[in-house]
Amino acid sequence: MFSQPHRLDSRTIKRIFKDGQRFFTPLFTLSYLARDELRVGIVIPKKVIPLRVHRNREKRRILHVLQQSVLTGNTGYYLFSLRHSTQGFSYTELVDGLSKVCSKVK
16 A cells, blocks of 8 residues: 555545546546656446445555555656456456556556
8 A cells, every 4th residue: 555645645646636647447546647746546337346445455456566566766657547346356467557657658
């Protein structure tokens, strides 16, 4: 889990939706706002994964992938929205999906 200074608050999320750029893949939507620091948020709608326990588990899995490989050395505000369930995906499939959407930012 990212520490508190690296998480997005609700006011910042609204600003990202208003002023940020959006990048789409079949699995994720990334809303990005260029800044000098790194902040990350993950949104998983109830339509995609109905049970809260499963949504929280997927958030932890996605955050782990982001911390380990995808966002190392990057800056900016990243808001990931899940478009389809990733419950059956392996670690490498998550890395590929997140890397694909993050590569569009650069």
